[in-house]
Amino acid sequence: MPKFDINLFIAHLSIDCVVFGYEKGEIKVLLSKPTYVKGFWSLPGGYILKTEGIEQAASRILTERTQLKNIYLEQFKVFGSRERNIENEQKELIKAGLKDLDADIFDEEVVSWMTERFISIGFYALVDIKKVKPQTGFLEDSLVWYSLKEIPELTYDHSFILNQALEALKRDLDIKLIGFNLLPEKFTMKEVQHLYEAVYEKSFPMNNFQKKILALNTLERLEKKFTGAANKAPYLYRIKK
Numbered sequence: 001m002p003k004f005d006i007n008l009f010i011a012h013l014s015i016d017c018v019v020f021g022y023e024k025g026e027i028k029v030l031l032s033k034p035t036y037v038k039g040f041w042s043l044p045g046g047y048i049l050k051t052e053g054i055e056q057a058a059s060r061i062l063t064e065r066t067q068l069k070n071i072y073l074e075q076f077k078v079f080g081s082r083e084r085n086i087e088n089e090q091k092e093l094i095k096a097g098l099k100d101l102d103a104d105i106f107d108e109e110v111v112s113w114m115t116e117r118f119i120s121i122g123f124y125a126l127v128d129i130k131k132v133k134p135q136t137g138f139l140e141d142s143l144v145w146y147s148l149k150e151i152p153e154l155t156y157d158h159s160f161i162l163n164q165a166l167e168a169l170k171r172d173l174d175i176k177l178i179g180f181n182l183l184p185e186k187f188t189m190k191e192v193q194h195l196y197e198a199v200y201e202k203s204f205p206m207n208n209f210q211k212k213i214l215a216l217n218t219l220e221r222l223e224k225k226f227t228g229a230a231n232k233a234p235y236l237y238r239i240k241k
Helices: 054-066 091-098 108-114 158-175 188-199 206-215
Strands: 009-023 026-034 045-049 072-079 117-128 138-145 217-226 235-239
Touching: 009 108, 009 158, 054 072, 054 117, 091 108, 108 206, 117 158, 117 217, 138 217, 158 188, 188 206, 188 235
Parallel strands: 009 117
Antiparallel strands: 009 026, 009 045, 026 138, 072 117, 217 235
């Protein structure tokens, strides 16, 4: 493997992605286990090529990790405090871990570049978790889905970035009608309700919730899910095209 070419990328600017999935009534986040530091996890991210735009870079980074195209992406905040890289206590640990890697690939110049102060552009992504095929990227041992209730210790300020992404998702869920990106193509009204309850961490009365969602006039009602139980079977829905 040739030396990592830092000249291909924009210096001091990176992307961190919060990838949300939904499974068994829980919101989950895709986390990366770095190769260069033990005991910590991080958000999947990467650098921006000089030849691409910011959204193009975010899309590339996530397509590489999930093997999905046309992922719903939302830029939600820029993180640029001085403390996030320069004064973070993990910096020297990460720097030492990078130096222990192949010196022909990660020499002193590369390690210094990677551990300088970076401003990070935060994106969150919404995916159908069943369609994701996690693929480790540059400097990753593994990619694993974690429930929001079981998030391990994260590097740098990634816990703060994750919390900010979750708050952005809550703000956007009703306004932009984006929650359906977390569901399969066909879903029941009960599944939509459970999704909203997982995001907002509270319950909603079924009748009021159903009226609210149907009033948006964005769903198409399909055939009944089960045959032979006409009065009790839940309807399937999908987004109108």
